[in-house]
Amino acid sequence: MFHILVVDDDKNSRLFLTALLEEAGYTVTAAIDGEDALEKMDRSHVDLVVLDIMMPKMDGYEFTRVIRESDANLPILMVSAKQLPADKHKGFAVGTDDYITKPIDDEEMLYRIKALLRRAKIATERRITVGEVVMDYDSFTVSKGDQVQELPQKEFLLLYKLLSYPGKIFTRIQLMDEIWGADSETGWETVTVHIGRLRRRFEGWEEFSIESVRGLGYKAVKKV
Numbered sequence: 001m002f003h004i005l006v007v008d009d010d011k012n013s014r015l016f017l018t019a020l021l022e023e024a025g026y027t028v029t030a031a032i033d034g035e036d037a038l039e040k041m042d043r044s045h046v047d048l049v050v051l052d053i054m055m056p057k058m059d060g061y062e063f064t065r066v067i068r069e070s071d072a073n074l075p076i077l078m079v080s081a082k083q084l085p086a087d088k089h090k091g092f093a094v095g096t097d098d099y100i101t102k103p104i105d106d107e108e109m110l111y112r113i114k115a116l117l118r119r120a121k122i123a124t125e126r127r128i129t130v131g132e133v134v135m136d137y138d139s140f141t142v143s144k145g146d147q148v149q150e151l152p153q154k155e156f157l158l159l160y161k162l163l164s165y166p167g168k169i170f171t172r173i174q175l176m177d178e179i180w181g182a183d184s185e186t187g188w189e190t191v192t193v194h195i196g197r198l199r200r201r202f203e204g205w206e207e208f209s210i211e212s213v214r215g216l217g218y219k220a221v222k223k224v
Contacts, residue, residue: 006021037051052079076096195212
């Protein structure tokens with residue numbers, strides 16, 4: 001089930017969007033402004049953000065700018081009463097993926113969300129298959145035949161990220177920011193520790209490996 005973060009300082013709007021999205025089958029977390037949203041994202045993984053623009057403390061533009069510094073792929077849908085082309089242009093300039101104006105057409109919003117999730121290459125079943133190995137995002141398990149391992153959240157998200165982009169090199173800082181959050185006080189060394197745990201867990205599994213790239217970071221290699 002996809003997890004959507006709704007960010008809006010208006011209570012009625014938050015309740016309406018939460019009800020609409022939950023009825024459509026999504027898991028929803030609500031935040032009252034950008035700062036609150038960042039705190040909630042530190043505590044749980046989010047697949048997509050539905051975001052108002054005009055909010056206290058941190059508005060939608062600033063929130064999007066902050067997110068894009070650490071996560072280029074998280075889908076963001078701005079929802080606003082601001083209808084001028086200049087407002088939309090500013091939204092796209094800071095990094096939003098889509099922009100919809102109020103009053104909201106319920107069906108149109110749901111179609112836009114589905115399109116954003118699809119373009120973000122999030123598989124409907126939320127699974128990665130490598131030969132006989134299956135990673136299941138909804139259960140945080142990695143299975144091979146009758147072998148099933150349930151991983152701690154951070155280990156699973158780290159492996160899922162690497163196997164989603166086989167061959168791509170990720171720096172420790174990139175992985176730290178995406179999995180633990182840009183504001184985490186944990187040092188990047190924790191990435192090395194988690195990589196070591198994953199290697200020990202799947203030692204002898206021939207379908208994939210996690211390789212170090214000296215001076216750069218890590219990459220996953222599929223071998224089937």
